[in-house]
Amino acid sequence: MIKLSLNRYLESFTKLTLLPHGFSRDEERTILAFCKGQDLISQAAEAGATTVGGTELVKKIQEGELKLPDYDYIIAHPNILTDLVPIRGLMKRRFPNLRAGTLDADVPGLVKKLAKGVQFKVTGDEQQKDFGSVDVPVGRLNMEAKEVAENIGALLKDIQSSRPKRDGLYITRCYILSPPSSELLKIDPFVYVERTLNSEAQNESDDEDEAAAATA
Missing domain, CATH: 3.40.50.790 (Ribosomal protein L1/L10, domain II)
Incomplete structure (x- = not known):
């Protein structure tokens, strides 16, 4: 399971993503x-x-x-x-x-996607309103390490796609854990996603801000 901390938080949302390597879960969707x-x-x-x-x-x-x-x-x-x-x-x-x-x-x-995808919910921090977090299953212990790594990469890219168009960190911390153990292993999310927005996305955001200011 992956635990993420997010900055520049907008609002709670639920999403479903299809990971490249499926794994069995105690869940059946109709x-x-x-x-x-x-x-x-x-x-x-x-x-x-x-x-x-x-x-x-x-x-x-x-x-x-x-x-x-x-x-x-x-x-x-x-x-x-x-x-x-x-x-x-x-x-x-x-x-x-x-x-x-x-x-x-x-x-x-x-x-x-609906039958085999992994569903997760991003929730806001009650104390720090600008932050959110998400816990997502990404595999099982009997899977190859490479498969779990590819699932983590796909998941982080999907979550990153929901980030606001502002420069700065969105995903701030990432941990992997294997219940029932409570031990957390910190991993570097920026192996899989960009740390900041690319210039094209930033320019698009600036254009949107200017348009909003012009109509205010």
Whole structure:
């Protein structure tokens, strides 16, 4: 497991990332996938969808045969979105959409990410409001060291992608631990990610600040 400390903290957020080397976890996620076309349906099922199908699923939901609360995730292909409008009221905030990452033309890929990805939550420090932290599993002891290292790298890059566009540190500390032991091994996160923003990203941030000041 990786423990991270973050600076320039914005707000709590939850994210799901697919690491290059999967590992078993005591967790099973249920996924309801809407899509059209037998090939796509078969691919989504093979990827790990619990229930997958087209408009016939809409009818089952309307008749109460299929219950939405039974699923952790509800996703869809854009080509079936209009067919889901009759049950939009039942789905409420779970209606598939791009912003939530539940609407994608690559349904099999999305199913794989949701079924096998590692979910983590960045939370703010109650005492120091500008700081946050995150604990994320990255592997098991029976994995090759190289695989765990590659998982750590992929994870840090994903977390770093959420950083504000400001120069300075975002990831400030990184530790690896193996429960139930409480011993922490400090590792250097900057082997995997840049310590500061590149000039292109910094210039983009400066442009945004100038535009905001001009309209203030």
